[in-house]
Amino acid sequence: MPKVEHQNSSTVLTDDELRTLDAHWRAANYLSAGQIYLMANPLLREPLLPEHIKPRLLGHWGTSPGLNLVHTHLNRVIKARGIDALCIWGPGHGGPSVLANSWLEGSYSETYPDVGRDGAGMERLFRQFSFPGGVPSHVAPETPGSIHEGGELGYSLSHAYGAALDNPNLLVACVIGDGEAETGPLAASWHSNKFLDPVHDGAVLPILHLNGYKIANPTVLSRLPEHELDELLRGYGHSPIHVSGDDPATVHRAMALAMDDALDRIAALQQSAREDGVAERSHWPVIVLRTPKGWTGPAEVDGVPVEGTWRAHQVPLAGVRENPEHLRQLEAWLRSYHPEELFDAEGRPVADALACVPEGARRLGASPHANGGLLLRDLPVPSLDRFAVPVDKPGTTLHEPTRVLGDLLEKVMEATSARRDFRVVGPDETASNRLQAVFDASGKAWQAQQLPVDEHLDRHGRVMEILSEHTCQGWLEGYLLTGRHGLFSCYEAFVHIVDSMVNQHIKWLKTSRQLPWRAPIASLNYLLTSHVWRQDHNGFSHQDPGFVDHVLNKSPEVVRVYLPPDANTLLSVADHALHSRDYVNVIVAGKQPCFDWLSLDQARAHCARGAGIWEWAGTENGGEPDVVLACAGDVPTQEVLAAAQLLRRHLPDLAVRVVNVVDMARLMPREEHPHGTSDFEYDGLFTEDKPVIFAYHGYPWLIHRLAYRRTGHKNLHVRGYKESGTTTTPFDMVVRNDLDRYRLVMDVIDRVPGLAVRAAAVRQRMEDTRRRHHDWIRIHGTDLPEVADWTWSG
Template sequence: MPPAPSPKDASQETSVTKSTAGSIMQIPEKVSDLLVKLDTTEIRSNEDFRPLELLQRATNYLAASMIFLQNNTLLERPLSKEDIKERLLGHWGTCPGINFVYAHCNHLIKKHSIPMFLVTGPGHGAPANLANLFVEGSLAKFYCQYSVDKEGLNKLISSFSWPHGFPSHVNSEVPGQIHEGGELGYALSVSFGAIMDNPDLIVTCIVGDGEAETGPTAAAWHSYKYIDPAESGAVIPILHDNGFKISEETIYGVMDDTDIATLFTGFGYQVRIVSNLDDINAEMAVSMEWAYREIRRIQNCARTGNPIFKPRWPMIVLRTPKGWTGPKELHGTPIEGSFRSHQVPLPRVRADDEEFHLLESWLRSYKFHELIDSSEGLFKKEVLEALPKEELRMGIRKETYAAYKPLDLPDWKAFTVEKDSNESCMKSVGSYCAKVIEMNPKRFRIFSPDELVSNKLDAVFQVTNRDFQWSSQTSNKGGRVTEILSEHTCQGWMQGYTLTGRVGLFPSYETFLGIITTMMIQYAKFIKIGMETAWRLPIGSLNYIETSTLWRQEHNGFSHQNPSFLNNLINMKYAYVRIYLPADANCFLSTIAHCLRAENYINLMIGSKNPTPVWLSPEEAERHCVAGASVWKFASTEDGIDPDVVLVGCGAEVTFEVIAAASLLKQDAPELRVRVVNVTDLMILPGYGTHPHSLDNDAFDSLFTKDKPVIFNFHGYPSVIKAFLFDRPNPQRVKVLGYQEEGTTTTPFRMLTTNGASRFDVAIAAIHDASKFHPILSIRAHELISLYKHKIREHDKYIAKYGKDPEHLMDRPKF
């Protein structure tokens, strides 16, 4: 069977001028020439599309049946209302398009032996994914109950959207999937993350036209500008334009071909529209072949030392009716080609006779009985001819469930700094990450929203580059740093990269990491189910660094003060969440080394980019981080034995204030016995048994005592600590200081005093609570509290006059 014609051989040229190696691929001058035009004559006459058509008939029948039927799944007798599920769940409208694309992916894989899998942005089209996985036998490889026979078919159809069956959305229980698609907007960025450093892999990505309206998708179209074709694979984006959302037309559905062509040519693509329903299999086959050849041409140029600058990658716009091949109309109202086919097109089928008869005629229109033959297994050979070899089928691609290999990590102690020095945590982490990149040149990337230098992690540029391919400064250099000012895109890239077996790091300004909260929550749900799914192997963790924190955003002001990403994490299933607040550079190095080798977690690390004191030696830092918290004897009275009050710091800046407060109290109230505790692992605090790291009550009491006042100075909102300690005995003895949603463009220390988290506030709280049972201190309590309040007022007057903090406030406290 001859291959499809390349654009060069077609009767009409492609719209994109042929490029020589190293040149820029030019945009045509006339708008009418923007769309890629291909001749399908040769492919129509030389390729047999009947197996493709039969496969689509089979999968459309299966998808529709999953939504409706609980019995009589092969329609071996007349349909009865008792055969229909009482609770109808599922989305039909997108399924025929997914089945169509899946079939053509199979066709391309079979012709070229391509490693490929499919990401479906419309994840609610799960019946289509499951139907294809069943036919190709991939489902049976992971779930023996879905064997490719009548019994397995009946089990699949009857158990869909049924308790203990597959849910109505794709999730990590579904083979071949790295994307759930429940929250729209992320399929494209996840797909691009998957092909990074996977040079042979092609991911076909269906972007629903409703999904394409989202902001995250709009940014993700630029992802090809960050793909070096010498080292990475490729994505075939397919915008599935079926015209309708849940109850309204889509933006792309009302755009004509010229609108579409100009938009996506502007994004940097070659655009091919497939819309002729009378010849749609030939149109799609030649389009997929064209896309494949364009990808290989671009990659070949890059891999033979003659890269194309600004290559224009292929994309396909598929225009089909919503609910294609389903019921045409009901009660005189259109269903196919309208929003009414989006979910269940016949919602009252058990009660309405017209809907019931329409359902039976719809299902029988696929003539499913013609496609099966029990003597041949289940499906006739002619149907199975549409499938590639078993090892190439998309449902069993190991990239999607069994590709993780741990990083080779350097010894973090080689990057530590001297105790009692001052050092930026991020400077040390940057040097460590540079070595990680050197040791893992194809398995570790940093995804950053244009803040790497600002966040003091720029040491990595000593060993790598940015990989912005549309910049003449960084193209074709294989950079490990992928920076785009779109947090959603960074998150999607990291998800795709991680779920296909590699490890990523996402550093960000603290206040803006919350932008990706819902994405992170969706991902957490995916890995939760994945960890409960026996055949899914471990993956690396998602690793976030929050820096440029609220306490040091004095030059940006109130808008840059928001620690709420942490709050969102603690509301999730604790088993998958790790939150660390290392107090110095050595502790941060120990923490990041742990996080980069951890599996199946969401790790959040919070630290300062500014120079801060190094409190612990490498050996002390290691012991401290292993424990998650410890008594800091150097700042405590007599090593913290038998304290009157416990001062706790959790976070770099607020820990400095706790230690400064301990120094003040030693000087001004020597009769008060103080214990200083630092917490670096936030998850030790919840009640025992609620998190794998949580301390039992004896360990908790050994740090915080059983009954003494505890003053907790926390990096973020006090409500976090209050929630964690609610289940601990005697929680009313704990007073929590922290961020109170106060700030402006001001000095660093004023940020602390305005939120009640400065050393003076800590000292005031300690004196207030301890004086209730300390007779000597109680005599002087009012005097000392008044002194510290006065110091806060004097500081405010000072900065109003001089515009900066007194230098002595940053001096290391003395003991």
């Protein structure tokens, strides 16, 4: 028997309401199954034949009936209460369901006019599903009303909370599959309710859909005793409402009661916070929905049970074209929904099937919040001149680049204090990453207990910290996809935790850029700091610069990677990133004191070029260089300039060119990346035949991969991080990885023709200094004085 706890007994469906809700649900179930199986005869106006069946049966039926039930009942409460809502479909492989409901409500045909809401359009809807040239089987960017790619599980709830932040009038329903509920990212995201401000944010209604099975195994939460599951959800800070059963009529009544109960509670919680000033943390409702997997599908196939088992996960009847009994079962299954009652002679949905559907932008497939670029406003970034550091002479003053950026972000936070559409997220590292100036404009979002020793906690704050990179990523993605702006600040080594999540977001952006109806959204901006070369407190465990490699493998029209060498270039790059659309921008910058190389005007010009010659640092004097010293990253830049200075002192006749790279894509061919350079441009910077000694922030083979097709690649020698790390002095880190200035000078001598003999004494002096460094730090615990006190004096 179905069951509802905490139900509002005044909410009772009439017979007419029950009939129309069931009509909508049956129509959605029919359309969902039809997409998996049919390529012709969509309304079963003739007996089903093998040629009506798709040659390849792809898709997921098991979760679809439950998703259809949720969609149907969300429609009812949205229409009855006149609310704005968005739904995140965690079991995104239930794509047939979301497509079916979008087609039923009309938003699909409005988006894709060639798929009309009639019999011909239904045939196109069916045929295109998981078909060459059609649409994916998962909920995807092509799906109206979606902001959540269903290909990978675990991110639905954090996306939902991101969408609700600073959207006070929005209800975000989130269907969580019981397989998805087993993932680490989902488990951590239950804690998002401790960060949701009931005054300024919307509400999230999690709907935990327990149908019992994953692909081939039972699910953990579905096998917990109900009291144990309740204790878990209450421990997370939710109040559970249970709905369970397999009889459609009684489940409809129970689900209506549960939805009204949940929304009544949400309204009361918001009213108490907004009107009565209640400050205690709210315990938000969660609906636990238990229905059979593959509900209303074949009960048994080939003598084994299917409905209510793992066998219903994908395609319950697999051999329909070849097996007459399977074809008979499929026809009986599809006809059990009585399509003749649900669609008229032209194949249009009848009035009963549409009675619960809201109108206009309140339809889930037409919500502007699911096409966030429609709501996006330009970010008010103040002029950089207010924040730039003065640079009268390169390499003589030092600033902490991220601290300088923090001053800019504080003003952005301040400028958006009324409109509330900018957030900074990160795993407990805002102050550690020197961005604490933002706390002058906004505290840290926090709804849980506060103690007198706490600092910067604020029930209405817009800085968000939780020690779960997955949750930070999910929050920010949901926030951006619904039309807002933000920045993710993270230790460089641990941003790898979201490798898979950024994959999905990049795929989403790549696809959405090809859909003219999806408006561009604000870019996903990463600031990676506390980087590999300065891990004074932590050492080897915190040293991994490989996120750049990961991102540069992805769609070139979407990804951008910047390595600004000082404070002013960081300001310039950040300004560009914050104004950009539809990109994933990765910015790697240090938080430790760093030399100032360029004035703001010089930084702007240099960043616009992406890579350029620093004439003031070299000795080519307008002629042809003997060697090119190239660098990307703040620490490599300092080591290259120190090496250039040593070469100027010890080998004054050597013509040295210094090239700094800010935009890593500039190393790629133009045909491979929009920011790439032609061979002519590349050779102009690096020459065709001169040795190039490249000091790079990360793993050296990335530079070889980006430049392998260039004429001068055989002359390219790259120094970078090679997994030699520990807790040691800053300079010892570069020595351990052969990135130090003395090693670079030795590389020049080894690779410039004629220097091996002529400069043998210089090379020996460099090697001796490296040995002296080794002994010095083990006695004194600090770097050599000539390194620690070094400044540029070219």
